[in-house]
Amino acid sequence: MREFTVPPLATTPQAGGLADAVFDHADDDPHRVALARKTADGHWQDVTSGQFRDEVMALAKGLLARGVRFGDRVAIMSRTRYEWTLFDFALWTLGAQSVPLYPTSSAEQVFWTLHDSGVSSCVVEHEDHAMTVGSVVGRLPQLARLWQLDAGALEDLLAAGESVEDEMVERHRRAMTPDQPATIIYTSGTTGRPKGCVITHANLMAECDNIVERFETAFHSKPGDEAATLLFLPLAHVFGRMVEVAAIRGRVKLGHQPNLSAAALLPDLQTFQPTFILAVPYIFEKVFAAARRKAEAEGRSGPFDKAVDVAVRYAEAQEAKAFGTGPGPSASLRMQHQFFDKVVYSKVRGAMGGRIRHAMSGGSAMERRLGLFFAGAGVIVYEGYGLTESTAAATANPPERTRYGTVGVPIPGTSVHIADDGEVWLRGGQIFTGYHNDPKATDTVLRDGWLATGDLGALDDDGYLTITGRKKEVLVTSGGKTVSPVGLEERVRAHPLVAQCIVVGNDRPYIAALVTLDPEAVSHWLAMRGKPELPPSELVRDPDLETEIRRAVVAANTAVSHAESIRTFRILAAQFSEEHGLLTPSLKLKRKAIEQAYAVEVEALYH
Known part of the structure; x- marks a missing residue:
């Protein structure tokens, strides 16, 4: 197969912007828990949709008072934390654009991003970040304001906005249209100087709303429970931003975790207890490796390996049944699976908080056997594929028919085409508008509405995509x-x-x-x-x-x-x-x- 299209499930609004969801949800149900933020003593404190709307409004007023205007660009350099999401939606309320910076960026990387995007203000997390920006500020005449989160910036902005009328903010919000840029995300630069991908409100709406519609059942641990996810991916990366926006728009309780190390992440998974997570394969590899080391240290490596084999065979049998090529797990296999669910699989799920039954994986390829193991252990991992230029996922495995080892079928509203040389081309509402200040580079990847990804791949007869490599690699x-x-x-x-x-x-x-x-x-x-x-x-x-x-x-x-x-x-x-x-x-x-x-x-x- 050379081309496959899945029609959209959600239509992009003709007016408004991303921040409207915050205000609409607060009007609909102000007492619904929308987020949770971690307090200084390590507990999770619920934030209702009404409270979040009020905080977004108050911060937007403070940003206005400090000179941020419609169309301005504001950089954010921080780890993944509640305040990033608050700033994103406050900036979008004003029609401003956020420009993310990785917290590990060097001074030269910071300079290039701030210079190329022409930001007028910058939010940093702590003093080290402030010093990094400070070391290049002499070469950035357009940078007028620097706010440091850990030095009371949020409190100062909230105080500054107290004298601003709500109507001033509402005028900005009403002026928003979906085709306005929401963010400029700079590519990670594996092959040269990073390029700024201009992502519009419409791009994020098309991406997130179609994913929410298609995967809503996978957000829950069981039918009818509260959907909740813990975001630990970097918000400077497009995958993390997609999760942030999809959670707010899809009414999924959202928590933030700033440290990707297993030692910091696993305890927060157990206290927050998400119903699903979105991660990179590294996280699943770490969970599996930790479980196997624990079993080996306790002298149970043999039973653990047997449990892995049973999980893989069980998931393979379920996969075969879903595609009509097999009857499903045998009675004997179901009995073995039931036994190991009590003694092994439940502990693996427990390490991730106990409520997770579904997960999405992206960023790089997941080994088929690892995906089969997690599915057999009761956590189905839907592998997907996308780029910054496609506002994260362009394909993903569907909940009812997951084909492990592939990156799934196009998400609703997306087409995948395999060019003559094997290159993967993408088309859909989430495809970016181009590279900031770089029309030549834009013309090399956008071709008659298609995004030429630079990745090599193949579509099978059912429309499932397998990525085989990168052209340049x-x-x-x-x-x-x-x-x-x-x-x-x-x-x-x-x-x-x-x-x-x-x-x-x-x-x-x-x-x-x-x-x-x-x-x-x-x-x-x-x-x-x-x-x-x-x-x-x-x-x-x-x-x-x-x-x-x-x-x-x-x-x-x-x-x-x-x-x-x-x-x-x-x-x-x-x-x-x-x-x-x-x-x-x-x-x-x-x-x-x-x-x-x-x-x-x-x-x-x-x-």
Whole structure:
């Protein structure tokens, strides 16, 4: 199949903007719990739709009092927290545009984003961020205001707005139209200087309203309960912004968690108890790895592995039944599944708060077997695909017919086309209007209403999309063999000891790989074998560890031809990190930067 279209379920309003939902919901049901914010003592405090509307209005008045006007751009540099959502909707109430900055951005990245977007005001979370902005403010003559959240900025703005009449804010809100820009989100820059994607109110409405309509049943733990989600993705990323807007528009109780580490996230999942989450594969990999390490430490690795096998086979049987190719789980398999649900699967769900039955995954590919395990364990993960330019998801697996290992079918209102060279093209109401200040780059990706994604993929006969790689990342060996590295890398990463893998081999005689280790998994592995903790530089030379990683590489090679297989590898002592410029903020590999940083190690793979 070369093209597949799913008609829309929601129509974009002809007037108004994103902030209208806040005011409409407060009018409809002011006492409904809309959000929850974490207090200083660690408890979750409910925020009703009426309270949130009043806070948005008060902040909008304060921003007006401090000089923010219709069409102004205001940057936000912060981790994921309640105040970000409050500022977003206050700015949208005024017809202003928010420009997100990753909290880990360097001074030069901050300068480029603020300069290119022409922001007049900037909100930062704490003093370190303020100092980063301060270091480049001399080169930003248009930047007039800097507010620091942890230094009382919100309180100051609320006080400043007390003398402003509500009608002044309402005039701004009534002037809004859906085609107005809502935000400019800068791409993470894997292939050069970040470009600002102009996302309109209509783009976010088309994206979020169709997702809410299509997936509403998946938001609940059981029919009729309150839908709730904990947002821990960075709000500087389009996926996080989509979750924020969809939760507010879809009347889903929204909480914020600023730390993506398992140690910080898992306790908040247990206290907030979301009914569904939206995450990247890394989160599901961490939950699974932690469960397996716990079982192994307690001497129950055998039963755990059996439970994994049963979950995978159970989910495969359900998948086959949904597509009409099988009868579903057998009586014997159902009995085994029921047993393991009590002793294993319920604990996995408990680690995520206990109420989660559905999740959405995006940002990068999830391994099919991992998706099957979670489905068999009672948490169906709907994998999807999208870009900043498509306002997050363009495809997603439908709740009633999930095909694991694919990124699903087009979301309602979206078309997917496979070009002659295998490139994925997208069309729909959520496709961005273009790159800010860069018409040449815009013209290279927008073609007669279609977005050329740069990703390679294939549609099956049912319209399910599989992503096979990126056009710019395809390797060509000196022997002329074309290799897409992503699939190989994912299979190597499936080993619990592996944190990251990058495949190299462009213009080389064969394919090779650099591998980094997961410190928690390695510590557990050493302890279970009675081995002492070693410095990373010595650890990578451990012959037993090398044998384990070789197993991962051999397993990955079974899925490809000999010419495409990894012939040799090198274990590195340190992980690739965002701080060293080797990962994007969404944890994607910066391939050129890694190959430059590890040029000596790469060269050694071929001698």
